[in-house]
Amino acid sequence: MSEPQGYHYQVMRRAIDLIDSGAAGQTLDELAAAMHMSPAHFQRLFSAWAGVSPKRFRQYLTLGHAKALLDERFTMLETADAAGLSGAGRLHDLFLRWEAMSPGDYARGGAGLCIRWGWFDSPFGESLVMGTERGICGIGFAAEMGREATMEDLRGRWPEARFVEDPEALRPWVETAYGLREGGEAPLYLIGAPFQIKVWEALLRVPSGQVTTYSEIAQSIGRPKAVRAVGTAVGRNPISLLIPCHRALRKSGGLGGYHWGLPVKRTILAWESARAEAG
Template sequence: MTIQTPESRYHYHVMRRALDLIDAAEAPLSLEELASAMGMSAAHFQRLFTQWVGVSPKRYQQYLALGQARALLASRHTVLEAADGAGLSGSGRLHDLFLRWEAMRPGDYARGGDGLLIRWGWFDTPFGRTLAMATDHGLCGMAFAEETGEAAAMADLRARWPKAEYVEAPEAIRQWVDAGFAQKGEARLHMIGAPFQIKVWEALMQVPTGHVTTYSDIAQAIGHPKAVRAVGTAVGRNPVSFLIPCHRALRKSGGLGGYHWGLPVKRAILAWESARTGA
């Protein structure tokens, strides 16, 4: 396992600390106030922050504001089309990177991963330390460990496929992880789940970066309009965080809802995507 260092988590923690400060503030914080709280000069903080998100700290605060989820829902709400029209039956492309995916057969899922070789590794990403797992067909798991801890993230993913064989081999899967976070190149996904879950995850992959949808819209899209609660459960059980964008699913009221790896991570991802798309 790669040793975790303060430097490897720096970007995420700068963003997380800024989020906490902004949430606690009654008014927007100036560049000088934020930089001082981070123990940096204004110029240094501005440069690093802009390098990470592509916009100034002042602009970034707008994306982290408590009302951002509601603003996204009002202005960037994607109403998913019916399943047939949205093409939710096989491989396809995301709006922001080439992403090919295939789903495991239901019978294979029921066997708990028996016969599967899953390679895994730890990676430094914009959202801190990230555990990635992949079969020969593509990434099957991605977990953010900053809120839960590395041991819990590992136990969580391995419990999903308890009979699989696990081998630490980060270099074997690095190209897919890098493609996903760089949003260019080709990443591959291997979705391992029950048929209903896979339908939900396929629907999520139709939501463009910088947009959001609701649990009820997903239920409508997959042909089960009354199964909103079941959809929420399937969203929460998404094993490939970020690439299967469960963070883009909000409550109809505009509330963030839950997030398996911690709400601060969900808000950070939405802010990161919004800053890059001008949402």
């Protein structure tokens, strides 16, 4: 029986902490010993999750990697469609449609809406997934915040909605979104203010393994002076990973913020870079 993705992430999270602290040394043998594993098992587990060796993955975790991404894999959103980039990522092959709640419905705080929810294993730890009959409307990661805070955060976005625990209703979409099911569909249902939805739509045009900046997003939606407001909208994206807010960086190359914790953002960017290289 294969180990769950969340177990892989917990191993990776511990390994990342050791790498950052320098307490375990930097060789494969030293890291494996600190993880209480044989070097062969640690290498196999690490490579199965990341797609590359621990030594190579370590390079993607450095703070300078964000700047390297901007230099090498920067996506100009204004020209992304013309260049065909909007169809280059896995998301755009998977998500055949997305739609947004009307501004009036959003203003009512989700009144009359039934939102189903469930906890699911993911490549980045335990995730809380929410969805309506039209598609996934929320994904949050509990690795840094914990279950209670993650639940409170997502539920608080639509205070008038009715919430029902029903993971089986969401499972086909979740398994497709996490790459566990082929040939399926994972529709998205965006519940947000009109400005937020414009920002999230721009994020959907950033292919996996590439990045953009908050100022570039502001330019692409016709609001070049609204960089701060764009940053806020990016941070309020309710559908983590699938609407890739982790691919938005500061113009300086800094990581910026991440609603579910910067360690998660660093890991997702490194994981996507490793997969892009391996693929």
